[in-house]
Amino acid sequence: MTNTTDTSTTNCPECDAPLQREEGVMANEILPCEGCGAELEVTSLEPFTVELAPEVEEDWGE
Amino acid sequence: MQIGVLHARIRLEEKLIIAELEKRGVDLKLFHIEKLPFSLDSDGALETFTQVDAMLERCISHSRALNAIRVLESWGVTCVNRFEVAEVCGDKLATNLALSQAGVPVPQARVAFTPESALEAIEDLGYPAILKPAVGSWGRLLARVNDRESAEAILEHKATLGTYHHSIFYIQEHIAKPGRDLRAFVAGDQVLCAIARYSDHWITNTAKGGRVENYPVTDELREVSLAAARAVGGGIVAVDLFEAPQGLVVGEVNYTMEFKNSIEPTGCDLPARIVDFLLEVAEGRELIPTPAPAGQVALSAVAAQGRGGTS
Numbered sequence: 001m002t003n004t005t006d007t008s009t010t011n012c013p014e015c016d017a018p019l020q021r022e023e024g025v026m027a028n029e030i031l032p033c034e035g036c037g038a039e040l041e042v043t044s045l046e047p048f049t050v051e052l053a054p055e056v057e058e059d060w061g062e
Numbered sequence: 063m064q065i066g067v068l069h070a071r072i073r074l075e076e077k078l079i080i081a082e083l084e085k086r087g088v089d090l091k092l093f094h095i096e097k098l099p100f101s102l103d104s105d106g107a108l109e110t111f112t113q114v115d116a117m118l119e120r121c122i123s124h125s126r127a128l129n130a131i132r133v134l135e136s137w138g139v140t141c142v143n144r145f146e147v148a149e150v151c152g153d154k155l156a157t158n159l160a161l162s163q164a165g166v167p168v169p170q171a172r173v174a175f176t177p178e179s180a181l182e183a184i185e186d187l188g189y190p191a192i193l194k195p196a197v198g199s200w201g202r203l204l205a206r207v208n209d210r211e212s213a214e215a216i217l218e219h220k221a222t223l224g225t226y227h228h229s230i231f232y233i234q235e236h237i238a239k240p241g242r243d244l245r246a247f248v249a250g251d252q253v254l255c256a257i258a259r260y261s262d263h264w265i266t267n268t269a270k271g272g273r274v275e276n277y278p279v280t281d282e283l284r285e286v287s288l289a290a291a292r293a294v295g296g297g298i299v300a301v302d303l304f305e306a307p308q309g310l311v312v313g314e315v316n317y318t319m320e321f322k323n324s325i326e327p328t329g330c331d332l333p334a335r336i337v338d339f340l341l342e343v344a345e346g347r348e349l350i351p352t353p354a355p356a357g358q359v360a361l362s363a364v365a366a367q368g369r370g371g372t373s
Contacts, residue, residue: 026072026077026080028070030071030072041071058195059123059124059125059152060122060199060200061122061124061199062199062300062316062317
């Protein structure tokens with residue numbers, strides 16, 4: 001459940017582990033959830049929100 | 063001066079490049095490719111894009127990047143890399159053709175459009191042969207085909223289960239590489255550094271867990287890498303090379319290269335060097351490579367010798 005009072009924290013949408021926005025993190029950065037290992041994409045910094053990162057698509061790469 | 067970065071997911075590479083641009087006090091604009099519709103009307107160019115002096119394309123999706131660059135260049139936006147480079151590098155068939163036509167040594171390759179003709183091509187190259195999707199990265203869906211039975215099975219699976227472009231069968235000779243392949247990072251006419259990627263698996267891609275070490279930029283590596291970069295249209299690219307018995311051959315060229323594992327072993331500040339090049343382009347540096355120097359002739363001779371097969 002998302003903390004509605006502290007805009008620098010949120011919860012993992014997969015396992016509900018609390019997540020703290022760390023210094024230097026950027027919007028659209030991919031972060032692993034320390035609770036369940038899910039890949040999360042930062043969708044907003046203020047308030048801090050994340051979503052499950054999209055699955056790798058066929059044309060992704062370098 | 064204003065620099066744009068076109069992106070989707072922010073990998074460590076994008077983060078390092080953005081940090082470097084910020085460190086230099088550059089007026090930086092980030093454009094998220096998935097959040098921007100592009101008008102194709104003749105007057106549809108968006109000022110927010112056309113104001114940038116150079117746009118660094120760092121999208122994770124090839125097809126989105128390719129089409130965005132196409133639109134941006136039609137608006138007169140200078141993109142790094144250019145559309146031509148993305149188009150050639152994003153398709154292994156197009157890459158092989160461009161390299162081959164420029165006399166750059168490449169593995170022998172075939173393209174076929176039915177499982178039957180693909181089987182014929184595989185048997186022509188000899189076992190083992192490598193089946194690759196023409197579009198794809200990170201070593202995904204590569205198959206080393208060791209015999210006719212596995213060839214028939216893989217081809218049937220690709221034709222039946224894959225989308226239509228998996229029935230464009232790109233088949234490459236197997237290079238018996240010495241447990242590693244090489245990668246050279248190129249910006250314009252300079253090889254920035256090179257690495258060797260080691261793995262016990264036949265796929266040595268670091269995305270598959272390969273180990274990275276520095277590799278010296280030898281004369282041969284420099285010559286082949288610069289020729290490959292020039293053949294695909296220049297810019298900032300990573301050239302992947304195999305050590306074949308007859309010399310270095312170029313497997314592919316990456317136009318949105320990942321480099322996070324290469325900074326420490328090479329000691330090369332790749333984000334800084336990428337930004338150096340980007341700023342030069344923004345100041346008017348020509349992106350289209352100059353014609354091949356005289357040394358290209360010697361390279362062509364090496365390439366011709368390499369057609370004998372190495373599997």
